[in-house]
Amino acid sequence: MKQHVVHITKVTGIYGMERHLLTLLPALQQRYQVSCIIFMESKKPVSEYSDMLRFRGIAVYPVAADYDIDPRTFFRTASLLRTIKPALVHTHLIHGDLYGIAAAVATGCPCIVSTRHNDDRFRRNIVIRIINRLLASRVQSLIAISDWVAEFAGTVESIPLDKIVTIHYGIDAPQPVQPVGSFRAKLGLSDEHVVCGITARLVAQKGHRDLIRAFAMAHAQCPVLRLIIAGDGPMRQELENEVCCEHLQDSVFFTGYRRDVGDVLASLDVFVHPSRWEGFGLSILEAMACGLPVIATRVSAIPELVGDAGILVPPGDPTALCSALLRLVHSPDLRRELGAKAQHRYETLFTADTMVQKTAALYHALLASARRHKPFA
Numbered sequence: 001m002k003q004h005v006v007h008i009t010k011v012t013g014i015y016g017m018e019r020h021l022l023t024l025l026p027a028l029q030q031r032y033q034v035s036c037i038i039f040m041e042s043k044k045p046v047s048e049y050s051d052m053l054r055f056r057g058i059a060v061y062p063v064a065a066d067y068d069i070d071p072r073t074f075f076r077t078a079s080l081l082r083t084i085k086p087a088l089v090h091t092h093l094i095h096g097d098l099y100g101i102a103a104a105v106a107t108g109c110p111c112i113v114s115t116r117h118n119d120d121r122f123r124r125n126i127v128i129r130i131i132n133r134l135l136a137s138r139v140q141s142l143i144a145i146s147d148w149v150a151e152f153a154g155t156v157e158s159i160p161l162d163k164i165v166t167i168h169y170g171i172d173a174p175q176p177v178q179p180v181g182s183f184r185a186k187l188g189l190s191d192e193h194v195v196c197g198i199t200a201r202l203v204a205q206k207g208h209r210d211l212i213r214a215f216a217m218a219h220a221q222c223p224v225l226r227l228i229i230a231g232d233g234p235m236r237q238e239l240e241n242e243v244c245c246e247h248l249q250d251s252v253f254f255t256g257y258r259r260d261v262g263d264v265l266a267s268l269d270v271f272v273h274p275s276r277w278e279g280f281g282l283s284i285l286e287a288m289a290c291g292l293p294v295i296a297t298r299v300s301a302i303p304e305l306v307g308d309a310g311i312l313v314p315p316g317d318p319t320a321l322c323s324a325l326l327r328l329v330h331s332p333d334l335r336r337e338l339g340a341k342a343q344h345r346y347e348t349l350f351t352a353d354t355m356v357q358k359t360a361a362l363y364h365a366l367l368a369s370a371r372r373h374k375p376f377a
Contacts (some may be wrong), residue, residue: 004032005088012046031363032363035084087370097114102135118280141366142371143166171351173290174262174265175262202231213318275301284305289342295298
């Protein structure tokens with residue numbers, strides 16, 4: 001009989017961590033019985049995400065969580081764990097850690113794992129640091145999605161390094177659904193255009209304003225250059241206004257949120273991701289898996305991900321970003337070289353199978369060491 005593993009997290013939209021679980025949990029289901037407790041806000045129910053997990057065979061238990069601090073969330077989570085009786089609880093993000101770890105400890109779960117997904121700035125707050133340190137003291141292992149996040153957890157949150165293990169995100173390469181080139185054709189783009197693009201939430205962290213300014217400078221020197229911005233978020237109107245101010249409405253395309261990321265990436269010649277900080281960079285990895293040359297910022301975990309398979313520029317520097325764009329626009333050979341390096345790096349280090357095997361191996365080691373512990377309460 002498979003041992004039961006429960007993942008616990010809060011979901012307010014489908015972003016990097018959520019997409020990560022859509023890959024990880026179904027694959028773990030081959031080895032364990034996997035369930036997911038999801039904290040949801042009533043104003044952001046994201047029932048679509050629950051349906052996506054259920055479609056992949058994962059049992060989902062929604063728990064109302066409209067407030068950051070709510071004892072009812074803890075008691076509901078603890079009640080579910082007493083019913084499920086998992087052999088291992090795996091938590092994600094701040095709310096998943098806060099309520100999930102506390103409930104797992106209170107109900108006597110023998111193995112608790114937490115994953116750090118980002119080096120979010122709020123984690124530097126002294127109160128948050130103390131809370132995270134206390135919570136981490138109750139887990140058997142803490143997974144960091146990059147060496148950068150592992151270092152952050154050790155230095156900023158003072159978590160013992162022997163408790164931290166790095167398991168990089170892994171993905172299956174996105175596949176286009178439509179015939180290659182059809183998405184590009186729908187936007188009125190021809191083979192003579194050089195198309196750069198980004199797939200990311202429209203938030204300040206991702207550096208879209210820097211990209212638009214860099215693109216404006218590059219476009220003035222290379223009129224065949226085009227930009228696709230795929231994604232949605234609170235900055236959309238502001239970014240569209242900036243494009244209008246630069247008189248680039250005919251050269252910049254906002255597609256909104258797209259599920260068909262494979263089709264979007266297949267339409268690009270260059271992928272650009274000028275983040276201000278990044279725990280990993282899942283969108284960058286998707287582009288690398290598709291063999292695209294990458295321009296990104298030299299921040300956080302991005303150099304660790306890209307290696308020598310792309311061009312790295314300083315954050316917040318549109319001029320440097322423009323120079324990198326023009327370098328690739330004018331060199332198809334360099335685009336092909338970097339794209340091939342990127343795809344090889346993905347296949348060597350960042351496949352979904354590699355991530356799943358490392359996660360399952362960690363689970364196996366922790367569960368084996370817990371065999372002599374008292375049974376679940």
